[in-house]
Amino acid sequence: MTKNKITLYPSNWLYNAAVFGFLKVLNFKKINFEISGGVSFDRSAIKEGYFGLFEYHKQVLNEIFKVWGKNRRYPNYIQADQKDFFEQHYVEKLACVNKYDTTERRCSFCEGYFIPKELLDQLKKCFPGKNFEGFMNQREKFQSIHFTELGAALTEVPNAFWNMSQSLPICHLCSFLIIFNHLAFTKTQEGEIFINAPDFGLIWDLNRFAEEVLKRSKENEIRKILGSSLLQWAIRRRTLVGAWSMLNIEVIVKRNGKRDVVIDYFDLPAHITKVLLDYDIASLIEKIAEESIFELVVRGKFSELEKVNYYVLRAILKLKVGEGLSENDPVKSYFKSSDTNKLNHLYTVANLLPELYVSILKKIGRCEMVEGDVSRLLNKLKVTGQALPPKVIEDLNAIAYRLMEQVRLGNKDNVFYMLLRSFKANNARFPDELVEAFKPENDKYFKTLIFSFLAPVLGNVEGGG
Incomplete structure (x- = not known):
């Protein structure tokens, strides 16, 4: 000084x-x-x-x-x-x-x-x-x-x-x-808020980002405002936040009580804060650009991302054959109605969700692979799905409904048999990456790995059934 x-x-x-x-x-x-x-x-x-x-x-x-x-x-x-x-x-x-x-x-x-x-x-x-x-x-x-x-x-x-x-x-x-x-306090529907942290740089950024969020919508709840601010910080600053700072980010909330103003405190669980402040994860969430996906992450409902992935792939199949989506189709509860009929958007989401899910598991320490790295395998499966022979792609699209249902149910043997039959019928070599996806050590990620392989396959041809 x-x-x-x-x-x-x-x-x-x-x-x-x-x-x-x-x-x-x-x-x-x-x-x-x-x-x-x-x-x-x-x-x-x-x-x-x-x-x-x-x-x-x-x-x-x-x-x-x-x-x-x-x-x-x-x-x-x-x-x-x-x-x-x-x-x-x-x-x-x-x-x-x-x-x-x-x-x-x-x-x-x-x-x-x-x-x-x-x-x-x-x-x-x-x-x-x-x-x-x-x-x-x-x-x-x-x-x-x-x-x-x-x-x-x-x-x-x-x-x-x-x-x-x-x-x-x-x-x-x-x-x-x-x-x-x-x-310092910004008005929301739940009261006036100030995001506090043990670092003035963080305080400055997070509160400015919160103001930007509230300019778009005054109806956001405090959980989402804080989550959005953390997300923007990760994307714009690309800097690691120390464990001490991460654990001490909180929202001070001023609400009108019967007589005086009441002070409340709100923070996100440490593992969610850790996830949102990760640049790679934040970038994936921003690319997906769906409020419901962001909300699942903010609420810690990570496993539900696999379920959403399944619904997205089914929606892609229906739209490809001109079937359309019914009003009560499960995918509509997760996506804006204007986007559920856009194949390109759904393709993008289907390709990003597996990576998002695995990245989150890795960040919070739930991802343990005995051999190799699950992210590497995800990317290999995606590339493999994009480069399959046309006849194999056509065959897989033809059985996609049944295949995906078996994946959802976790019937590994049935899934393996259906995939193997498609490759054999077209004299194509069964990819090593797919073999790796069926190994016991990958059971925890089986659905996500297969969905990652199927996403580009379903986007490769028109038609299918």
Whole structure:
């Protein structure tokens, strides 16, 4: 950190939200800041951020914002007759804060940024009134009156920063950042949310991605908003997230209770977070581009992907012969109605689902192959299916309904016999990759492996029955 910069590091969610709100204003004002695990900005950004806060409310939120006297968000944060002093003197001196960590000067949120004593003496001379000590005491203690919007929620809900105390010692910088806190929260149908993490880079990205998701639809549930944000982070950043950070990503939810705002916490199970933050998996989900598939992953219903794969292949067969899909066809419960009649889209999904399923199993540690790698075998089977002799492809399409039903039931012997007969009837060599798919060590992935082989086969010719 240079003398002209201030560097902050993540702490509790209330503080993190305040810093994120402050950064939103700096971004709005096109004021530079450096962000990774922590965040650094020029000292001059404090004053610019303060006045930018009012511009942000007027231009972006279309509302008048105040922190003096009676106001909606931070009532009596300062008194009305202290406004000029606060803006012309106090905020300016905040740019000169230094780090202190002593018994007398301590902050429960950050490393402790206080205005130096000699500057406090100067401020005292400019203060409008006699109770300068009372004014400063309010800057050095975090009390529920500073966050009236939450009311009793702060003391009733256990959390890492309150510990049921009536007040907490905080520094001058943190007491200033508090008034940016509300900007961190985004409105949803389930309440206002803020995605918290032990890394300001993650906080910045995940909340910005959540805002993008909500621009498309205000009706998304919190689980899907968080899941979508993680997915976008994996695709756009392509960076590994440490285990500690991954385990500590949570959504803070503000809801209106009978008397006060209620604070709730939501997070995804660790194994789902791990899956969504994987670049390869996230890319496959985005390529499939189906809300229902994404939802299965977010809810941890991974095994259902095999069932969907079967329904997709059956739908392809029906559409190829001009049969059409009935209103109660199972595939319609997983796909948008406009897409269920598009063969190209279904072909794409059928080719990607096996890879998605196996990639997820590998990521969460459920994929154990004795020989080779299941992903390699999947790709080999896909290539094999694309390069079969025309007569074999035609023969397999002719028995596809019966063949797929045997695969669904897990009747390996019947499936092997039906495939072998098609190859023998056309004097074609039975592929080594198919032999490998029937080995006992691959029983867990048998359906997915055969579906991977069949997807390009069904897409190779028109007709079949």
